[in-house]
Amino acid sequence: MNVDSVYPKVREIIADVLVIDEDNVALNSRLISDLGAESIDFLDLVFQLEKEFNIKIPRGQLEKNARGDLAEDEFEKGGVLTAAGMSALKNYLSEIPPEHFKANMKVNEIPMLFTVETFCKLIVAAVSEQKASETVA
């Protein structure tokens, strides 16, 4: 399973959740600024993806993945990303063009960056983790 293989289904679900035509959804579309997603749409989207791919996506998983090995206070201070945090975020969200990361970015602004590909990557990682945990069990 990879981004290419999950993309068609993710695209279909995103179009359905945002009530837009599938033709308007591209791999590099940003959910908020390009497709008009709002907070309730993210809740809906995660639920639909969990149902479709039979996975669990804990709340804040994308931010957690981006943080990687950094402690919370290394990642952000007072709600603003640290230099190390920004570096980790850029590294994790490698599909996002550098110009979209703004200086002094706040943690609650991270979702502004998310693209369709971000969610495809999330699905691939979640499915892979799930399979690994099933194997261990």
Next chain:
Amino acid sequence: MRFLFVDRILQLSPVQLVRGIKHITRDDHYLCRDEQGKLSFIPSLIGEALGQLAAWNVMVNHDFRLRPVAGVVSSASLYRPAYLGETLLLEAHIDALDDVAVRYHGVARVGDDVVFSIESALGPLLPMEQFIDVDEVRRQFDEINRPGAWPPLDMANMPLNTPLQDDVSTPTASMSFDHVLSSEPGIALCAEKCITRAASYFPDHFPRKPVLPMTVLLECKLNLAREFLARAQFPEAYRISELRKIKMNEFIYPGDVVVCYLKVKSHQAGELVLNYRSEVDGKRVCVLDVVMTTKGA
């Protein structure tokens, strides 16, 4: 004219389930007449009662600091009206809950009959203080939280079988759009509703932040479906069976003007699906599909 519909909570297991009842009486303000002219509780408000029941569970669990608001409902099915004199047995199951949102499903019965069900409702949680005084909502909970058993199911004595004398003067509540803006019979319909602060639901929904209840908007849309059918003159007769993919994106406030676009999504043998999109100032506020099936199907 309260917009609080759970008369009594019989059982509340935090983050699991909650059971309660609602009697439908002449003291109810939100009554309507079914196609045979019988008085019944406004159908969408059975869904409101289930939502409010689930909300009590959530609010208790979060010590009344947070409350859920309407968000997404995958499916709500309408089986039959709940008539004057009947008692709704309400049950909501909490499927997932954290500090951000609740997901639940629920069912409303009269006796052994399922009258309404909700599958996979997702409600974001917001600070209680924005909507209502915390002490006030605690007091409301204490009033209705009286654990007990379901009422006995003695179908032979159900009011359904021994109808009350109907009184044509019993007032009913109208939930509809104000006027039609455009119409293509059998294809599409567009209607408008102005939201007035004078509406009877605002004092409870909510004292500090009056917002249009999603279920009121849904009932307006069900009545718009009837208007659409009347104009379409299809050869078959339809009944509303399900509301699907309901999503409320934004609050609707007094003073707003809601424009609703209704169009046929699919029309096959035995089933008609209508798609709705509502906007305020050109921005999407609510979408849903209404599934109608031919009568007798």
